[in-house]
Amino acid sequence: MSLKLNLKPEYKSAADFFRNHDNLLLLVHEKPDGDALGSVLGAAHLLQSLGKTVTLVNDDPIPDKFRFLPMADRFLLPEEVEGTFANVIAFDCGDRKRLGRSQGLIAADANLLNVDHHVTNDHFGTENIVDLEAAATCQIVFKIAQELRIELDLDTATCLYTGLVTDTGGFRYSNTTEEVLLIAAHLLTAGVSPYQIVDRVMETLTWPQVQLIRTVLDTLDRDESGMISWVTITRDMLERAGGCDEDVEGLVNYPRNVEGVEVGISFRESVPGKVKVSFRSKYVVDVGAIALEFGGGGHARAAGCTVDGDVDTVKDRVLARVREVVTAVDTKPEATQ
Numbered sequence: 001m002s003l004k005l006n007l008k009p010e011y012k013s014a015a016d017f018f019r020n021h022d023n024l025l026l027l028v029h030e031k032p033d034g035d036a037l038g039s040v041l042g043a044a045h046l047l048q049s050l051g052k053t054v055t056l057v058n059d060d061p062i063p064d065k066f067r068f069l070p071m072a073d074r075f076l077l078p079e080e081v082e083g084t085f086a087n088v089i090a091f092d093c094g095d096r097k098r099l100g101r102s103q104g105l106i107a108a109d110a111n112l113l114n115v116d117h118h119v120t121n122d123h124f125g126t127e128n129i130v131d132l133e134a135a136a137t138c139q140i141v142f143k144i145a146q147e148l149r150i151e152l153d154l155d156t157a158t159c160l161y162t163g164l165v166t167d168t169g170g171f172r173y174s175n176t177t178e179e180v181l182l183i184a185a186h187l188l189t190a191g192v193s194p195y196q197i198v199d200r201v202m203e204t205l206t207w208p209q210v211q212l213i214r215t216v217l218d219t220l221d222r223d224e225s226g227m228i229s230w231v232t233i234t235r236d237m238l239e240r241a242g243g244c245d246e247d248v249e250g251l252v253n254y255p256r257n258v259e260g261v262e263v264g265i266s267f268r269e270s271v272p273g274k275v276k277v278s279f280r281s282k283y284v285v286d287v288g289a290i291a292l293e294f295g296g297g298g299h300a301r302a303a304g305c306t307v308d309g310d311v312d313t314v315k316d317r318v319l320a321r322v323r324e325v326v327t328a329v330d331t332k333p334e335a336t337q
């Protein structure tokens with residue numbers, strides 16, 4: 001079955017890139033999430049079905065909850081790979097820096113296809129398919145598959161559904177469009193079990209994760225206007241909970257979801273002297289632009305950056321800037337859709 005989708009001309013060029021290159025290095029951003037892994041693994045399956053050889057590399061271990069994804073066990077660390085690659089595709093990554101150490105595997109004159117949906121994407125590829133209307137990079141990969149006229153098998157569909165469901169927050173965020181739901185329905189036709197996937201990657205909490213939630217909710221705070229709210233996660237809290245990096249994901253939704261809040265933020269001490277800041281906004285504030293000012297990036301409604309300094313200093317600096325932006329805009333929900 002084929003879906004009628006809005007395939008812009010870049011999709012044809014991206015499909016040609018898939019067709020015309022072999023021995024490909026496939027990369028995604030460091031600390032990969034559901035969309036990064038779903039899109040790269042979905043594409044890996046497509047490329048294999050075209051008879052291509054692929055090498056999957058990431059700086060970080062694959063989070064446990066995503067290890068069920070078909071071919072997730074194929075990931076190597078950059079140190080485990082020799083030489084450089086002349087043909088490379090990067091997925092779900094707004095700039096080269098986000099590829100981390102894996103960048104070292106890209107040959108100086110490589111053909112590099114950049115497949116992404118971040119508004120802050122700097123078009124770092126030699127070819128770029130940056131579709132800002134896509135809710136997830138998995139949506140772009142699905143459309144490349146349509147352009148290639150490949151009928152999706154269950155493994156590919158499982159990967160693509162995972163990114164679609166995680167980047168839309170379970171089809172709840174403002175990036176949930178008619179096209180997203182049509183593609184999701186199509187993936188179910190290919191045999192995907194939506195409940196199983198969402199239960200694994202979104203609903204299930206590890207025990208350390210719940211302990212962390214208990215502690216972190218104690219730090220929940222908001223400004224005088226009630227439009228900015230935040231939580232703080234120190235290294236000590238994470239250690240006491242017995243948690244790891246991926247347990248922090250999603251905590252920013254607590255401040256975001258408080259009634260009256262426009263911008264929700266989490267401040268997370270990642271290593272001493274560095275704070276990972278996650279931003280979420282509800283209706284109008286472009287948090288991607290704020291994150292970019294602090295050296296990060298993302299989307300209008302979800303963005304992040306890592307800022308040098310101790311937690312209190314970073315918090316003061318970031319909150320001061322967010323306050324300025326919130327004061328300058330009309331944050332009433334009716335002001336936008």
Ligand code: AMP
Pocket residue numbers: 029094098277278279295296297298299302303304305306
């Ligand atoms: P997070 O807050 O880490 O869940 O990220 C929210 C969104 O912002 C995701 O789409 C990320 O890819 C993007 N993002 C997070 N951190 C950074 C960063 N340091 N640089 C660029 N984009 C980022």
Ligand code: MN
Pocket residue numbers: 029033035036092
């Ligand atoms: Mn991502």
Ligand code: MN
Pocket residue numbers: 035036092117135136137167
């Ligand atoms: Mn994404």
